[in-house]
Amino acid sequence: MLIKTYGSAVQGINATTVTIEVNISQGVNFFIVGLPDSAVRESQQRIDAALKNLNFRIPGKRIIVNMAPADIRKEGSAYDLPIATGILAASGHLKTDKLGDYLLMGELSLDGGLQAIKGVLPIALNAREEGFKGIIVPGQNAPEAAIVSDLLVYGIENVKQLIDFFNEKTKLNCTIIDRKETFYSYQGMGESDFSDVKGQENIKRSLEIAAAGGHNVILIGPPGSGKTMLAKRIPTILPPLTMNEALETTKIHSVAGKTNQKEGLVKTRPFRCPHHTISHTALVGGGSFPQPGEISLAHNGVLFLDELPEFQRNVLEVMRQPLEDRVINVSRAKFSVMYPANFMLVASMNPCPCGYYNHPKRECICAPGVVQKYLNKISGPLLDRIDLHVEVSPVSFTELSGELISEKSEVIRARVVLARERQHNRFIGAKEIYCNAQMNAKMLKSYCNIAEAGRRLLQTAMEKLGLSARAYDRILKVARTIADLDGSSTIETYHLAEAIQYRSLDREGWAG
Numbered sequence: 001m002l003i004k005t006y007g008s009a010v011q012g013i014n015a016t017t018v019t020i021e022v023n024i025s026q027g028v029n030f031f032i033v034g035l036p037d038s039a040v041r042e043s044q045q046r047i048d049a050a051l052k053n054l055n056f057r058i059p060g061k062r063i064i065v066n067m068a069p070a071d072i073r074k075e076g077s078a079y080d081l082p083i084a085t086g087i088l089a090a091s092g093h094l095k096t097d098k099l100g101d102y103l104l105m106g107e108l109s110l111d112g113g114l115q116a117i118k119g120v121l122p123i124a125l126n127a128r129e130e131g132f133k134g135i136i137v138p139g140q141n142a143p144e145a146a147i148v149s150d151l152l153v154y155g156i157e158n159v160k161q162l163i164d165f166f167n168e169k170t171k172l173n174c175t176i177i178d179r180k181e182t183f184y185s186y187q188g189m190g191e192s193d194f195s196d197v198k199g200q201e202n203i204k205r206s207l208e209i210a211a212a213g214g215h216n217v218i219l220i221g222p223p224g225s226g227k228t229m230l231a232k233r234i235p236t237i238l239p240p241l242t243m244n245e246a247l248e249t250t251k252i253h254s255v256a257g258k259t260n261q262k263e264g265l266v267k268t269r270p271f272r273c274p275h276h277t278i279s280h281t282a283l284v285g286g287g288s289f290p291q292p293g294e295i296s297l298a299h300n301g302v303l304f305l306d307e308l309p310e311f312q313r314n315v316l317e318v319m320r321q322p323l324e325d326r327v328i329n330v331s332r333a334k335f336s337v338m339y340p341a342n343f344m345l346v347a348s349m350n351p352c353p354c355g356y357y358n359h360p361k362r363e364c365i366c367a368p369g370v371v372q373k374y375l376n377k378i379s380g381p382l383l384d385r386i387d388l389h390v391e392v393s394p395v396s397f398t399e400l401s402g403e404l405i406s407e408k409s410e411v412i413r414a415r416v417v418l419a420r421e422r423q424h425n426r427f428i429g430a431k432e433i434y435c436n437a438q439m440n441a442k443m444l445k446s447y448c449n450i451a452e453a454g455r456r457l458l459q460t461a462m463e464k465l466g467l468s469a470r471a472y473d474r475i476l477k478v479a480r481t482i483a484d485l486d487g488s489s490t491i492e493t494y495h496l497a498e499a500i501q502y503r504s505l506d507r508e509g510w511a512g
Helices: 043-053 080-090 120-129 139-145 159-166 179-184 201-213 227-231 243-255 280-284 313-317 320-325 370-375 380-384 397-401 409-426 441-447 452-465 469-486 493-501
Strands: 002-011 014-025 029-033 062-068 102-104 134-138 152-156 217-220 302-305 327-331 336-340 344-349 388-391
Touching: 002 080, 002 120, 014 080, 014 120, 029 043, 043 080, 062 080, 080 102, 080 159, 102 120, 120 134, 120 139, 120 243, 134 139, 139 152, 152 159, 201 217, 201 227, 201 344, 201 388, 201 409, 201 469, 217 227, 227 344, 243 336, 280 313, 320 327, 320 380, 380 469, 409 469, 441 469, 452 469, 452 493, 469 493
Parallel strands: 002 102, 029 062, 102 134, 134 152, 217 344, 217 388, 302 344
Antiparallel strands: 002 014, 014 062, 327 336
8 A cells, every 4th residue: 555645855944845655565574765864764663663662563564665756865863753654554554534734744752752853944834835734743843833824733742643633533732823922022132231341432332333234343352351241242232133034043043953942933143152173064064964054053143253363274264255155055966055144253362372462551472473473373365354353452440440331232232223224225125135244346336435535545545554355345334334323324534434443454564
């Protein structure tokens, strides 16, 4: 007897429907075909034990399981449920009337229970697009799948519930989530706040500019000057996620298995802070079975690289293309996947190995040439892609012990949101352009016109600092953001002057 059930294969952050055909005939043996990996082949033992513990059993006949399309590799243990359902239906243990209406995914435990799986959100989106009536997944994954509207979502705890459901002995409770209510239930900024940082008003200004335009920024300063503390508070001044951004971010985290199973939806901008020992594969994604890397997990949020020169050089160099294109393509011999990588890069570093080069009170003890060698760990092309180079000075005792209360994050965020709204109105109709940092060359000509005085100022800066064409473009983008924060429709000379001062590492002789 031939039975068809339906599952889904996740490639990148999208899913493809997989038809699982189970045929039981005379003979003895169990075959799984259709390019399964080891985890899929091992499903026979899990299914056999699970069904026996539920007083069912795999028939002692010739069973062939075909997973179509056969040219797509099937990975992971999530196919246990559709394969087990097909075997039960083909052996006459459950009715087949409604099998074609539902997409099934789940990993079986040996006692017949179900374990949570990865990638449920793209699977649910695929089920809706393919016209399935509903989706049946482990109970832990049901809230995530229920984010998708116009789709019945049933979360089950064991195979017995599935059998009774298809045999119409019991009804399953449909998981329903109000997506908007879930999304807007938390739009806070967490416990961290910019008001916690004493002094450093000029650094806060530069980070406000970076947040308003989506610009990359690097903080250079001695130990204990507040670089990490400032960087970790950047998400509190970024605009809240939109619903589309939240769904896109959740898809990536779902594929990586990093979603909150109770809530499902990612509601705050990601902040990823990998250790400097990270490999280039873990940073950009990939591997034998490709998974999103840190730059994709930081999509629509912040990627913070603390102590930038301590990262391996080859790890940093692989970021150059994603910083420009805002996507990462992982290519292998037989397939390629694309992960979004629209993140804001925030980096911090000491000015030298001892940390006290350019310190106002302490002397640098590094040998001659060591400072330049230390800075050379970061390539020029990578620094060229960072819009703001900000020098962080130590905080004085007066500022630390003073009672002056700094601006709260919500006040800064209000200005950032207003600037982003101006950018949104400017870029209406432009595909995948949401902030100034994403402007292309054509948009620079349209939106970054400068007066003759500003042109002369920029020319002088270009000649004295030896700036590249890319640095020229980035100065214009930063100046455009400063003008937006100022509420100005044109880029004034003082906007340009402020943008130019954020190119510290381009200054000749900065490192001696």
